[in-house]
Amino acid sequence: MSEAIRRFGPAAIGVAVALYIFDKIEMDPFMSVVIIVLGLAAWLLADTKYSKWIGVAILVWAIVLPLFHDSGQGFIDDANIMLAYVVMALGLNIVVGFAGLLDLGYVAFFAFGAFCMGWFGSSFFAGVNDGEGIHIFVSDLVSQQAGIHANFLVVVIAAVIITAMAGALIGLPTLRLRGDYIAIVTLAFGEIIGRVAINGDSIGLGGGETLTAGRQGITPVDKIDLPFVDVFQSLNLRPWYWTALAMVLIVLFVNFRLRDSRLGRAWIALREDEVAAASMGVPLVRTKLMAYATGAAFGGISGAFLASYLNTVNADQFQFSFSIFVLAMVILGGLGSIWGVTVGGLVLAFIINTFIPDIARSWPRDVGLDFDLTEISFAIFGFLLVIMMILRPEGLIPERRRQIELHEGIGGGEGTDLYEARV
Amino acid sequence: MEAASVPAPRRAASDVAREWLSKYGLIAVLLILPVVYGLQDLSDEGDLSRLGNNIVDGLSNGAIWALVALGYTLVYGIIELINFAHGEVFMIGSFVAVAVWSSTIWGPNGLTPQTATLGLIAGLFVTLIVSMIASSSLNVMIERVGYRPLRNAPKLAPLITAVGFSFILQNVGLLWLGGSQEGVTDLIRSQKEVTNIAGVSISRGDILSIGATIPLVFLLTTFIAKSRMGKAMRATAQDREAAKLMGINVDTTISFTFLLGGLMAGAAGLIYALYQTTIWYFQGFTAGLVAFTAAVMGGIGNLRGAVLGGLIIGCIQQISDNRIGSEWTPAVVFSYLVLIMVFRPQGLLGEETREAG
Numbered sequence: 001m002s003e004a005i006r007r008f009g010p011a012a013i014g015v016a017v018a019l020y021i022f023d024k025i026e027m028d029p030f031m032s033v034v035i036i037v038l039g040l041a042a043w044l045l046a047d048t049k050y051s052k053w054i055g056v057a058i059l060v061w062a063i064v065l066p067l068f069h070d071s072g073q074g075f076i077d078d079a080n081i082m083l084a085y086v087v088m089a090l091g092l093n094i095v096v097g098f099a100g101l102l103d104l105g106y107v108a109f110f111a112f113g114a115f116c117m118g119w120f121g122s123s124f125f126a127g128v129n130d131g132e133g134i135h136i137f138v139s140d141l142v143s144q145q146a147g148i149h150a151n152f153l154v155v156v157i158a159a160v161i162i163t164a165m166a167g168a169l170i171g172l173p174t175l176r177l178r179g180d181y182i183a184i185v186t187l188a189f190g191e192i193i194g195r196v197a198i199n200g201d202s203i204g205l206g207g208g209e210t211l212t213a214g215r216q217g218i219t220p221v222d223k224i225d226l227p228f229v230d231v232f233q234s235l236n237l238r239p240w241y242w243t244a245l246a247m248v249l250i251v252l253f254v255n256f257r258l259r260d261s262r263l264g265r266a267w268i269a270l271r272e273d274e275v276a277a278a279s280m281g282v283p284l285v286r287t288k289l290m291a292y293a294t295g296a297a298f299g300g301i302s303g304a305f306l307a308s309y310l311n312t313v314n315a316d317q318f319q320f321s322f323s324i325f326v327l328a329m330v331i332l333g334g335l336g337s338i339w340g341v342t343v344g345g346l347v348l349a350f351i352i353n354t355f356i357p358d359i360a361r362s363w364p365r366d367v368g369l370d371f372d373l374t375e376i377s378f379a380i381f382g383f384l385l386v387i388m389m390i391l392r393p394e395g396l397i398p399e400r401r402r403q404i405e406l407h408e409g410i411g412g413g414e415g416t417d418l419y420e421a422r423v
Numbered sequence: 424m425e426a427a428s429v430p431a432p433r434r435a436a437s438d439v440a441r442e443w444l445s446k447y448g449l450i451a452v453l454l455i456l457p458v459v460y461g462l463q464d465l466s467d468e469g470d471l472s473r474l475g476n477n478i479v480d481g482l483s484n485g486a487i488w489a490l491v492a493l494g495y496t497l498v499y500g501i502i503e504l505i506n507f508a509h510g511e512v513f514m515i516g517s518f519v520a521v522a523v524w525s526s527t528i529w530g531p532n533g534l535t536p537q538t539a540t541l542g543l544i545a546g547l548f549v550t551l552i553v554s555m556i557a558s559s560s561l562n563v564m565i566e567r568v569g570y571r572p573l574r575n576a577p578k579l580a581p582l583i584t585a586v587g588f589s590f591i592l593q594n595v596g597l598l599w600l601g602g603s604q605e606g607v608t609d610l611i612r613s614q615k616e617v618t619n620i621a622g623v624s625i626s627r628g629d630i631l632s633i634g635a636t637i638p639l640v641f642l643l644t645t646f647i648a649k650s651r652m653g654k655a656m657r658a659t660a661q662d663r664e665a666a667k668l669m670g671i672n673v674d675t676t677i678s679f680t681f682l683l684g685g686l687m688a689g690a691a692g693l694i695y696a697l698y699q700t701t702i703w704y705f706q707g708f709t710a711g712l713v714a715f716t717a718a719v720m721g722g723i724g725n726l727r728g729a730v731l732g733g734l735i736i737g738c739i740q741q742i743s744d745n746r747i748g749s750e751w752t753p754a755v756v757f758s759y760l761v762l763i764m765v766f767r768p769q770g771l772l773g774e775e776t777r778e779a780g
Contacts, residue, residue, distance in 0.1 A: 328586060382594070383591060
């Protein structure tokens with residue numbers, strides 16, 4: 001009996017919590033039941049021959065989800081931002097999870113991506129081409145406006161190139177460093193770029209243009225404009241959702257393919273033991289720079305999407321706490337584990353965007369206390385981080401390689417065995 | 424082999440340059456700002472008093488950063504954890520200090536600048552003790568709840584609990600005093616000039632900040648160098664396994680390290696409140712970032728390095744605030760940090776270790 005409780009107790013609690021939350025975010029009852037069944041199936045049938053089909057079923061569920069919902073606001077709005085964060089978490093996972101390079105300045109790439117969208121997809125540089133503007137593959141809506149207007153796909157390609165280069169550049173000074181010294185250099189770059197974004201309105205580029213719009217933000221930003229599809233509207237969020245989902249799928253695919261590639265194996269070798277990897281012929285410099293560049297590129301894609309979706313590029317978004325937030329997704333999900341990081345990203349983004357401000361805020365009033373939970377949202381977030389980390393230090397879904405190391409103590413562990421053996 | 428037979432091969436110019444760079448490059452980098460602005464002062468005003476004032480203010484600020492940085496470096500030295508909650512511990516220290524000195528046990532308005540000198544000194548001494556105890560017990564508690572259960576967990580797990588605690592404490596500060604900078608009584612009239620040496624004014628705040636930091640740092644270094652517990656701390660930092668085998672209680676030692684770091688942070692909190700005369704919930708975050716940078720700059724794990732790093736960063740900040748504009752100061756500080764990492768990856772006083780080879 002107790003064995004049954006231990007095995008299925010967490011699942012029962014999980015189902016109850018999920019039902020409560022789905023009810024609160026007004027998810028369609030049918031869709032809630034389906035995802036709970038699928039979640040249970042995934043939990044029970046993990047690593048069997050059925051797990052692939054469950055993955056497909058969850059994917060189909062995710063694709064049809066917006067059809068069951070109001071297209072204007074609410075749940076879909078939160079879902080879009082959650083998906084964009086997952087893209088960033090998966091990008092950071094390459095740097096921190098695969099290659100083992102602790103990056104505390106990931107916000108820099110979010111900034112670069114967002115500014116690519118701001119520079120090349122808005123009327124910000126109003127003076128270019130004598131006020132006529134430059135237009136690259138854009139629809140009629142913006143083709144009369146001043147400034148540089150490029151198609152979203154062009155901007156994304158530019159963002160990938162620029163952020164990858166920025167990532168490699170930021171990686172350069174860290175090549176001689178190891179461990180937490182890398183963390184501090186990346187942190188420093190993140191802060192420098194954040195500062196430049198804030199003070200960029202006083203950096204002139206000639207012709208009356210400035211580098212950024214500082215705290216006022218670049219706004220409005222062009223909506224996504226894909227070939228064969230109508231220009232995205234801010235009132236119909238479904239196309240945004242499908243774009244974000246497609247981004248996540250592409251990033252997931254790239255993550256899986258990279259992890260099992262020659263490069264990915266080199267990253268993991270580097271993470272496990274740098275000296276051993278180097279003596280086995282892994283080119284350290286190139287491998288590390290590739291990790292930075294690839295991780296950064298995903299941040300850039302997500303940044304460009306978020307800039308267009310949120311319709312602003314505001315320098316206040318690019319704070320150190322954002323880097324920490326994305327890092328928390330990666331570590332909480334399970335360092336190096338692709339599914340873990342996906343889940344970690346969804347969970348944390350959900351907690352911060354929906355759970356605390358929308359769902360939990362009225363709890364104290366419901367039990368008759370006179371305060372609002374949003375006043376202590378920071379503390380709740382911090383508390384949840386502490387609790388989740390203490391309960392599952394290896395992350396929600398640990399990478400199998402790491403899990404084996406932890407439980408069988410290969411090279412790791414604090415060697416209590418040795419001590420106890422003597423007692 | 425041709426090369427082997429040549430007795431003393433001429434070294435390539437690039438090697439010489441590289442050696443020269445690693446030896447003197449760092450000193451050159453550190454001197455850029457003061458030298459440039461010193462020359463500018465000499466040509467504009469004919470003396471160096473403006474630069475001198477910058478440096479005096481910088482050293483007093485830097486002394487506060489140094490105390491906070493000691494906490495980072497102690498903790499990092501012993502468990503290799505960037506204790507992100509440390510800045511918030513410092514912030515709580517400030518808040519406690521202000522709460523103690525404005526409490527009514529000292530009189531109807533708490534301690535005020537009008538309180539008799541002897542009473543003021545005694546009151547501030549008690550405040551110092553209380554804020555040090557508060558910060559250190561907070562730090563020890565965080566270690567007990569957040570880090571000790573994760574001792575055998577993956578290395579990055581405690582980093583996230585540290586961030587979690589930092590958020591919690593920030594929220595405590597936010598609820599305590601609200602979200603804006605809060606002015607506090609200028610108890611010691613910190614701006615009042617004490618002496619003026621060749622145009623460089625030295626205020627009471629400067630005297631307090633430097634005068635309180637030196638004995639604290641001296642006590643701390645002596646304690647770690649001489650006492651039995653200090654020896655245990657050094658042993659644990661070097662090799663936890665071996666320390667355990669030698670009969671050192673590793674958990675107690677680590678707790679004690681957090682205690683010492685908290686004591687320094689509490690003292691820094693009081694000095695900060697007296698010197699800056701404003702406190703707010705976000706001060707810990709900024710101070711934490713700056714102090715951590717100072718610890719890394721000096722060579723993380725190295726006590727003297729942390730103090731040196733703190734003082735240098737204080738000076739850079741003051742010069743940058745005064746000449747370049749305070750909105751650029753963080754960028755200047757972090758650019759310095761990157762340059763130092765490029766020239767001397769192990770930090771100013773750090774030894775070449777496995778971590779920074």
